[in-house]
Amino acid sequence: MRSYLDFEKPVAELDSKIDELRTLAASGSDIHEEIEKIEEKAQQALQDLYAALTPWQKTQVARHPQRPHCVDYIEGLITEFTPLAGDRKFGDDEALVGGFGRFRGESVCVIGQEKGSTTETRLRHNFGMARPEGYRKAVRLMEMADRFDLPVLSLVDTAGAYPGIGAEERGQAEAIARSTEACLQLGVPNVAMVIGEGGSGGAIAIATANKVLMLEHAVYSVISPEAASSILWRDGTKAQEAANSMKITAQDLLRFGVIDQILPEPKGGAHRDPAVMIATAGDAIAAAFAELKGQGRDAIRVHRRQKFLEIGRKLA
Template identity: 80%
Template sequence: MRSYLDFEKSVAELEAKLDELRALAASGSDIGDEIARVEERASQTLADLYANLTPWQKTQVARHAQRPHFLDYVNTLVTEFTPLAGDRKFGDDDALIGGFGRFRGESICVIGQEKGSTTESRLKHNFGMAKPEGYRKAVRLMEMADRFNIPVLTLVDTAGAYPGIGAEERGQAEAIARSTDACLQLGVPNVSLVIGEGGSGGAVAIATANRVLMLEHSVYSVISPEGAASILWRDATKAQEAATNMKITAQDLLRFGVIDEIVKEPIGGAHRDPQGVIAAAGEAIAHAFDELRNLDHDSIRKQRRQKFLDIGRKLG
């Protein structure tokens, strides 16, 4: 059953009417022309709505519960995927999943946050908010990929790293910093795709890549709009204003040079056509790796380092 966001009320009403008309048609009523008219109106309303989304509305789309998650991409794009567990220091973290497989016939290391799609799986994966052991697992996998000359793909979808007391006691900030450094030190190409939320250091820790891509209606920011509103105005209800001022959309970040490419989503968002958006993501990822294919290890590191230095100079 499709779930609608608050701003999609007009679409929800039209699609509800369509369901009623189709039920009548199934019982023998000759209303094909009326169904066609309402279908066209619903499609146009949806297209107009998604052509003019505000940053806050994009944030809501990025968080949509039915949006495809990390494992949906891996199960479709990666064959022979073998997940590896544990950081060899404390334990495993189900919020951040990583392993090795094949992408279009070639070996690849895949790492990303999994939010979960049911109540049980969301609790298991801690809503995609990784703990220190998750980022230390990412470092372990990146170092292994580098040793065996295997490219690294990261899929980002997190509101941020887990802020709990236990995580802080086990060195959350240090783990994030070391994961970011591991990204920078890779001698193999790494490509990152923000598939939903790219929140704070929890995202940067695995998204410091040669090529950073974003889905059209994903968001990427140093803090959530609610968090920024709480700090700046001490009022989380101003999240909509914060989202607008923070420039968190893919379109803004492409203009600033923070990301390299926007991957188009189906009209109505990724949750309306998961397989379509996963296929488009696969094409964009393949193209990004092709651009880096002929670079040697030193050139890959230099290109990545220069990319982030340029961002700092441009925005500074």
């Protein structure tokens, strides 16, 4: 069953009317022309709505529970995927999924945050908020990929690293820093794609890549709008105002050079046609890796480091 966001109420009402008319049509009423007209009106309303989304509305779309998640992209793009578990220091963290497989016939390492799609899986994956062992698992996988000369694909979708006391006691900040360092030290190409939320250090820990792609209605920020609202105004209800001021959309970040490419989403967001979105992502990932193919290990490192240094120069 389709879930509608608050700002999608006009579309929801039209879709509800269409469902009612289809029920009447099934009972023998000849109202097919009327149904077609309302369907066209609903599609146009959806297109107009998504052509002018505010940053806060994009944040809501990025968090949509029916949006395709990390495991959906892995299932759609990666064959022979073999997940690996554990950081060899403390334990496993299912908020961060990782392993090896084949992308269009080529061996690849895949790392990504998984939010879960049901109550059970959301709890198991901790809503995509990784603990230190998750980032240490990412480091282990990246080092293994580097050793065997395999490119790394990161799928970013997290509100941020888990802020619990246990995570802090086990060195959350150090683990994020080590993971970011591991990204920078890779002698193989790495491509990151922000598929939903790119939250703070929890995102950059696996997104410090040669190429950073971002879905059209995804968001990527140093802090969530809710947290920014609490800090700046001591009022968590001003998240919308914060989002509108923070430059967190793909369009803003492309202009600043923080990301390299925006991937168009199906009309009404990735959740309305996951198969098309996953296919589009596959083509973009293949093109990004093709651009980096054949470069030496030192050239790959220099390319990545210069990319992030250049961001600092632009924003200084």
